Amino acid sequence: MLEETLLAEVTLFEEIHGNCDAWLWAAEVRPAGLAQDMAARSPQARLSTFLQCCLLAVFLSRAGCQQGEFSPGQSAASLPVGAAAQQRRYLLYDVNPPEGFNLRRDVYIRMASLVKTLLKSADWVLVLPPWGRLYHWQSPDIHQVRIPWAEFFDLDSLNQHVPVIEYEDFLAENGGPFIEQVYVLQGYAEGWKEGTWEEKVDQRTCIDQLMYSEDKHGYYRGWFWGYEETRGLNVTCLSVQGSASIMTSVLLKNVSARSVMLDRAENLLHDHYGGRDYWNARRSIVFAQHLRVVGDEFRANVIQSYDEADKTIFIEDWTSVKAKPNTALGGPYLAVHLRRKDFIWGHREDVPSLRRAAEEIHSLLKKLKLKKVFIATDADREDLEKLRKLIPEMVRYEPTWEELELYKDGGVAIIDQWICAHARYFIGTSVSTFSFRIHEEREILGFDPKTTYNRFCGDKEKNCEQPTHWKIVY
Numbered sequence: 001m002l003e004e005t006l007l008a009e010v011t012l013f014e015e016i017h018g019n020c021d022a023w024l025w026a027a028e029v030r031p032a033g034l035a036q037d038m039a040a041r042s043p044q045a046r047l048s049t050f051l052q053c054c055l056l057a058v059f060l061s062r063a064g065c066q067q068g069e070f071s072p073g074q075s076a077a078s079l080p081v082g083a084a085a086q087q088r089r090y091l092l093y094d095v096n097p098p099e100g101f102n103l104r105r106d107v108y109i110r111m112a113s114l115v116k117t118l119l120k121s122a123d124w125v126l127v128l129p130p131w132g133r134l135y136h137w138q139s140p141d142i143h144q145v146r147i148p149w150a151e152f153f154d155l156d157s158l159n160q161h162v163p164v165i166e167y168e169d170f171l172a173e174n175g176g177p178f179i180e181q182v183y184v185l186q187g188y189a190e191g192w193k194e195g196t197w198e199e200k201v202d203q204r205t206c207i208d209q210l211m212y213s214e215d216k217h218g219y220y221r222g223w224f225w226g227y228e229e230t231r232g233l234n235v236t237c238l239s240v241q242g243s244a245s246i247m248t249s250v251l252l253k254n255v256s257a258r259s260v261m262l263d264r265a266e267n268l269l270h271d272h273y274g275g276r277d278y279w280n281a282r283r284s285i286v287f288a289q290h291l292r293v294v295g296d297e298f299r300a301n302v303i304q305s306y307d308e309a310d311k312t313i314f315i316e317d318w319t320s321v322k323a324k325p326n327t328a329l330g331g332p333y334l335a336v337h338l339r340r341k342d343f344i345w346g347h348r349e350d351v352p353s354l355r356r357a358a359e360e361i362h363s364l365l366k367k368l369k370l371k372k373v374f375i376a377t378d379a380d381r382e383d384l385e386k387l388r389k390l391i392p393e394m395v396r397y398e399p400t401w402e403e404l405e406l407y408k409d410g411g412v413a414i415i416d417q418w419i420c421a422h423a424r425y426f427i428g429t430s431v432s433t434f435s436f437r438i439h440e441e442r443e444i445l446g447f448d449p450k451t452t453y454n455r456f457c458g459d460k461e462k463n464c465e466q467p468t469h470w471k472i473v474y
């Protein structure tokens, strides 16, 4: 019903504004045929594209341009920019495409730290890169691009640490889908000479083939999180070596662009990994309420886990939370994160066979006097069947198709992490950032580190070092 109403609205919009400059411009930019393209998309996507086109029209008319006459040399910084009249500047970023959900959450912390430093000198806001096209998000028939952060995380909580906005808000404020300066970050071609570590950043020729190409107006098109109308006005490669704050001088002194994007931002390191600022940024990444609710309902209905009894009371405002160490008890279950897929294809020594994992789980259940084990895993159907036979005590959060469509692969991953974070004892997979984020969530809740920093050992692993305890700092 909602879909039908939306479709009717979109059709009406198209009828009224079908000949607006923006449509013509967009059709010119994408000669493949905007109309055909639009028809193939969902009503939501068509409405979103339409709104972007209209914003673009506003932007061009403000710039005093006729359709198609916007000169590439003309910096948008010199143009009157609509609602962004407050003069604030926008930091956008993206990450190497193969990187997964949980490393991206880590890169967010590095960018938040950079914004924090920038804010000492000027008014900056961090633009949250929409989620999508992640290698691991393979559920079929589900639209998984251009996902706003609010679908996974609580925006108010993020904003209590540094100012952030969604990409769609940036489009509206910026008055058009142009990013004035894109910096593609890379290492140094000559590498790092041992013993001479220095933090540096230099403009260099691009080492890898650039993932951006010029359109006929001289603007750069690229992935841009699936926003086809977005263009970069300038693209430059920078070799970087050091922590996020090395970009401060570039952003404050070398470039006057109001919107700057750092692509391949994972090339910047943490300013102070595990320090107070790191933990503040990490604590501000609160899961979206609707996902927490699903996790809590599962805990209550399936594994009899309740915040009060488990001593894991959740307080909405993270800034007022300071859990006393070792106070959380956790629900009456063992939680496991068992990473499979690409972790086993690589035949890694530190990943256990299913049989070995099942033995470890049974031994822990006995030792901890627990009866239920919650297993979060990306195992395929065949491995899941094997697990069910090997571990009859296993419980899992298995979404219906409708739930999966609603929460998406990212949301289901968060629900799994939330349930793992509330268990009496947790054991994860070696070097998986998915497991690391669970460690942090448990650290925030105040669990005894002995119940958290544990991992499976590979069947033939000789030196099975356990994960490092990163103590929370307030």
Ligand SMILES: C[C@@H]1O[C@H](OP(=O)(O)OP(=O)(O)OC[C@H]2O[C@@H](n3cnc4c(=O)[nH]c(N)nc43)[C@H](O)[C@@H]2O)[C@@H](O)[C@H](O)[C@@H]1O
Pocket: 098, 099, 100, 101, 102, 103, 136, 137, 337, 338, 339, 340, 342, 375, 376, 377, 378, 409, 410, 412, 413, 414, 416, 431, 432, 433, 434, 435
């Ligand atoms: C070595 C690196 O490892 C990195 O993986 P790693 O850190 O485990 O962790 P992530 O970067 O999150 O990637 C794993 C993705 O697989 C799915 N996944 C894995 N385990 C689970 C689970 O227990 N439950 C659910 N629901 N989903 C799971 C989920 O989509 C998650 O974001 C890769 O992203 C990099 O590409 C690279 O391969």
